[in-house]
Amino acid sequence: MPLLDQSLVDSVIKRALRSGADFVELFVERKRNQSISVEESKVQRVNSGNDLGAGLRIIHKGTVSYVYTEDLSEDGLFKTADLAAEVGRRGGGRFALGELSGTLRPPQRIEVPPDGVGPEAKIELLLEADQAARAVSGDIKQVAVGYGQSAQEVLVATSEGTRHADSRTRIRLMVHAVAERNGEIQTAMEAPGMQRGFEFFDDTSAADYARAAAERAVALLDAAPSPAGTMAVIIGNEFGGALFHEACGHGLEADFVGKGSTVFAGRIGQAVASPIVTAIDDGTLASRWGTLTVDDEGVPTRRNVLIQDGVLVSYMYDRLRAGQQSHPVTGNGRRQSYQHLPIPRMTNTFIAAGAHSVDDIVAATPRGLYAKKLGAGQVDVTTGDFVFAVTEGYLIEGGRIGQPVRGATIVGNGPRALHKIDMVANDLKLAPGTCGKEGQGVPVSVGQPTIRISQLTVGGTGVVPAGAMRP
Amino acid sequence: MNAIGERLLVRCKQQGAEDAELYLSRGTEFTVRVYKGEIESLVSAESRGIGLRTFRDHRVGFAYTSDFEAQALEQLVDEALLNGRYNHADEANVLPETLSFEPLDGLMSPALARLDPQRKIDFALEMERRAVSLDPRVRRVSDAIYSDGSGQVEIFNSRGLQASFDRTVAYGVLETIAEQDAEMQSGFAFTHGRDMDQLDLAGVVKEGVENAAGLLGARPVPTASVPVVLHPHAAAMILGVLASSFSADAVIKRRSVLAGKVGEQVAADIVTITDDARLPEGLASRPFDGEGVPAGRNQLIAAGVLNGYLHNTYTARRMRSRSTGSAVRSYKSVPEVGVSNLVLTPGELSRDALLARVDNGLHVSQLSGLNTVNPVSGEFSLGLTGHWIERGRLTKPVKELTVAGNVIALLKKVVAVASDLRFIFAGGFCGSPTILIEELPVGGL
Numbered sequence: 075m076p077l078l079d080q081s082l083v084d085s086v087i088k089r090a091l092r093s094g095a096d097f098v099e100l101f102v103e104r105k106r107n108q109s110i111s112v113e114e115s116k117v118q119r120v121n122s123g124n125d126l127g128a129g130l131r132i133i134h135k136g137t138v139s140y141v142y143t144e145d146l147s148e149d150g151l152f153k154t155a156d157l158a159a160e161v162g163r164r165g166g167g168r169f170a171l172g173e174l175s176g177t178l179r180p181p182q183r184i185e186v187p188p189d190g191v192g193p194e195a196k197i198e199l200l201l202e203a204d205q206a207a208r209a210v211s212g213d214i215k216q217v218a219v220g221y222g223q224s225a226q227e228v229l230v231a232t233s234e235g236t237r238h239a240d241s242r243t244r245i246r247l248m249v250h251a252v253a254e255r256n257g258e259i260q261t262a263m264e265a266p267g268m269q270r271g272f273e274f275f276d277d278t279s280a281a282d283y284a285r286a287a288a289e290r291a292v293a294l295l296d297a298a299p300s301p302a303g304t305m306a307v308i309i310g311n312e313f314g315g316a317l318f319h320e321a322c323g324h325g326l327e328a329d330f331v332g333k334g335s336t337v338f339a340g341r342i343g344q345a346v347a348s349p350i351v352t353a354i355d356d357g358t359l360a361s362r363w364g365t366l367t368v369d370d371e372g373v374p375t376r377r378n379v380l381i382q383d384g385v386l387v388s389y390m391y392d393r394l395r396a397g398q399q400s401h402p403v404t405g406n407g408r409r410q411s412y413q414h415l416p417i418p419r420m421t422n423t424f425i426a427a428g429a430h431s432v433d434d435i436v437a438a439t440p441r442g443l444y445a446k447k448l449g450a451g452q453v454d455v456t457t458g459d460f461v462f463a464v465t466e467g468y469l470i471e472g473g474r475i476g477q478p479v480r481g482a483t484i485v486g487n488g489p490r491a492l493h494k495i496d497m498v499a500n501d502l503k504l505a506p507g508t509c510g511k512e513g514q515g516v517p518v519s520v521g522q523p524t525i526r527i528s529q530l531t532v533g534g535t536g537v538v539p540a541g542a543m544r545p
Numbered sequence: 546m547n548a549i550g551e552r553l554l555v556r557c558k559q560q561g562a563e564d565a566e567l568y569l570s571r572g573t574e575f576t577v578r579v580y581k582g583e584i585e586s587l588v589s590a591e592s593r594g595i596g597l598r599t600f601r602d603h604r605v606g607f608a609y610t611s612d613f614e615a616q617a618l619e620q621l622v623d624e625a626l627l628n629g630r631y632n633h634a635d636e637a638n639v640l641p642e643t644l645s646f647e648p649l650d651g652l653m654s655p656a657l658a659r660l661d662p663q664r665k666i667d668f669a670l671e672m673e674r675r676a677v678s679l680d681p682r683v684r685r686v687s688d689a690i691y692s693d694g695s696g697q698v699e700i701f702n703s704r705g706l707q708a709s710f711d712r713t714v715a716y717g718v719l720e721t722i723a724e725q726d727a728e729m730q731s732g733f734a735f736t737h738g739r740d741m742d743q744l745d746l747a748g749v750v751k752e753g754v755e756n757a758a759g760l761l762g763a764r765p766v767p768t769a770s771v772p773v774v775l776h777p778h779a780a781a782m783i784l785g786v787l788a789s790s791f792s793a794d795a796v797i798k799r800r801s802v803l804a805g806k807v808g809e810q811v812a813a814d815i816v817t818i819t820d821d822a823r824l825p826e827g828l829a830s831r832p833f834d835g836e837g838v839p840a841g842r843n844q845l846i847a848a849g850v851l852n853g854y855l856h857n858t859y860t861a862r863r864m865r866s867r868s869t870g871s872a873v874r875s876y877k878s879v880p881e882v883g884v885s886n887l888v889l890t891p892g893e894l895s896r897d898a899l900l901a902r903v904d905n906g907l908h909v910s911q912l913s914g915l916n917t918v919n920p921v922s923g924e925f926s927l928g929l930t931g932h933w934i935e936r937g938r939l940t941k942p943v944k945e946l947t948v949a950g951n952v953i954a955l956l957k958k959v960v961a962v963a964s965d966l967r968f969i970f971a972g973g974f975c976g977s978p979t980i981l982i983e984e985l986p987v988g989g990l
């Protein structure tokens with residue numbers, strides 16, 4: 075069933091155009107969500123929801139106006155078109171919009187649509203995972219397991235006559251384990267996800283992930299407080315890529331660049347990273363969390379090299395910024411939902427694999443911190459200053475992985491840290507995440523191989539004077 | 546009762562629900578973003594949604610939709626009931642007792658709906674214009690936004706509850722960029738009220754400019770153990786981190802650092818923390834909570850001692866307590882437990898008088914990495930930005946400092962509380978005055 079009748083789409087666009095707009099775009103979205111949670115080894119929640127709505131963007135000269143509605147009847151949409159035309163009249167500047175170009179790829183293949191699988195099978199997986207986590211150790215005192223699926227269909231229709239549709243089916247598993255011993259509490263989580271149907275679980279074992287989370291929570295009970303100070307830091311692959319995403323990736327988004335509010339503005343062709351660093355944003359990767367056939371403006375996604383051998387090559391654009399900055403589109407115009415304007419966003423962003431093995435890197439590090447897994451982080455886009463929690467960390471002593479440490483954070487500046495990457499391993503992996511910007515959350519992948527940053531500030535409870543490592 | 550509500554409750558009964566509850570929300574939004582004297586974007590919209598909870602054999606079902614077509618609404622009922630079949634039965638799953646609530650004045654400004662959009666646009670333009678003319682080092686604004694909205698919440702249930710209230714809110718948001726010798730710093734500030742007239746234009750501009758310019762030239766300093774002063778915003782962010790630990794749900798699921806500590810000293814005796822849903826200036830104020838239970842004031846920590854937790858109907862039943870009117874939700878979710886306006890009670894001391902107590906210390910204006918705090922253990926390791934304090938005065942800006950510790954240990958070290966209460970959004974609407982914390986090890990160079 076089409077999201078909206080073709081003739082209604084045409085007439086809504088025509089109506090909004092009566093205001094004399096330079097451009098009109100209708101974005102229609104339907105999203106089915108289901109989430110299931112198991113806590114205290116019982117099914118706590120089976121929830122589902124249905125989001126349906128449309129957003130109408132009209133551009134007059136340099137001014138963008140946006141009106142959204144949940145009322146998709148002809149009356150409702152005409153009212154929305156009239157309101158958009160009304161608010162859209164105020165504005166000046168110059169009209170410029172990147173040309174909608176690119177090669178369309180076939181949509182993601184979903185073998186077993188998750189909506190067609192009953193809750194029983196999903197609950198069984200979760201209960202199994204719950205038991206697997208609890209079986210790891212008597213120290214595991216609480217386990218929360220969750221399953222989430224969403225099926226989003228979008229239609230992007232423009233006054234240029236283009237009509238693009240995309241459908242995105244995502245599946246995610248979440249495991250949160252709490253270990254407790256002698257009043258001390260530690261937690262760990264795992265949250266794998268892909269754009270796939272229920273066949274995701276053919277090769278993904280929920281129980282394995284649950285065990286991994288539980289084992290890490292228990293291991294943290296024995297970890298020593300992390301030392302603090304400045305030291306070499308090895309950052310693990312997979313979610314370690316969140317550091318690049320937050321502290322550098324956002325600074326390469328064309329809206330920040332256009333306003334000069336990032337240190338990367340005006341630096342195309344310049345060395346912005348160590349020459350062993352190549353960074354890529356690729357919206358075309360099969361089944362990845364941030365993959366799109368077309369972005370939320372109907373632009374086919376592509377593989378965009380951002381940094382090649384340390385040299386800044388490209389920013390990431392939506393149509394508006396591509397037009398304003400006279401650059402071809404890159405397929406990075408995204409929005410959380412029909413209630414939001416598209417803005418430049420990342421898709422699957424990662425540092426490319428290098429030549430070293432992880433063992434090489436550890437062996438070449440006399441002392442430092444191995445931040446094998448990162449947790450939450452925060453960054454100031456303007457300066458690139460960041461803070462990240464290390465959820466699995468080890469001391470490196472004499473070129474060997476030493477005792478586990480907890481409570482470590484790494485603090486630094488993204489652009490400066492890029493120059494200090496002095497080793498890149500060959501173990502590139504991606505991890506799913508939700509990226510927030512201007513109040514809009516969108517699914518992305520972050521990723522990297524294991525890398526070493528020669529010098530970084532580490533914060534931890536075991537504060538020690540500069541340069542001195544605890545034994 | 547509204548026609549949709551009535552129809553759905555009848556259908557729920559017909560399909561076998563013993564009880565049912567509808568949560569309807571409607572809202573409007575107007576947002577204008579300006580850049581270099583021009584409108585960059587305008588958003589104007591009305592939106593709505595409905596969430597349905599069904600109760601059958603002590604099993605709760607839930608589903609939501611933004612599609613109000615007749616067929617979609619029928620499907621909503623079937624889906625909620627179907628979902629409920631898979632959930633475990635728990636005697637604590639009940640609708641609340643229907644209690645009457647006191648209306649709460651001042652939550653909405655009827656004038657907002659009549660305000661000419663041009664005046665809103667002018668507000669944003671004026672904010673930008675003034676921000677670039679106050680300090681020679683601040684010549685650019687990356688974001689100047691005016692936004693307002695109105696919202697209506699209606700709850701109906703099969704126990705005869707029919708409750709609704711309206712709320713309006715207006716904001717001005719400013720982000721400036723200060724530059725000096727190839728260094729950039731950004732400065733964020735916001736002002737809020739029920740209507741545009743309540744926004745502090747001069748104040749938000751001054752703060753946005755000072756926040757950026759004041760940090761130019763910030764450098765790390767050597768590691769030291771010094772007294773630490775937290776700006777009201779930084780202190781309020783710590784409250785925001787603690788907010789989830791007041792939830793009885795977090796206590797039940799062992800995710801609260803305050804679990805098992807009722808009656809214990811969890812903060813210094815000059816610390817009193819209240820969750821106040823009826824605070825006139827509180828943006829999270831509401832006459833009743835997400836289940837229709839009257840919302841009030843809950844003193845959570847009195848003179849440093851933990852009094853109790855926040856409850857919704859479910860957690861109150863499980864812990865043999867009473868709902869504190871703390872169910873928070875949107876139409877897309879079931880009622881969880883959460884704070885409304887969480888306030889650290891201000892003291893008598895002026896901010897200057899508090900600073901005067903510090904001979905050599907650190908004033909923290911920004912904390913980073915608060916989302917890395919472990920809510921279960923309370924352990925944290927944060928990044929700090931601010932100014933050094935010398936003889937009671939803020940001097941050189943400092944950054945890339947770290948402090949590690951435990952939230953409870955930190956609250957026990959509060960030695961002075963000023964009178965300058967300020968609010969921010971941080972896991973709720975959180976307010977705190979400036980506070981002084983006795984010596985902390987601050988990691989730096």
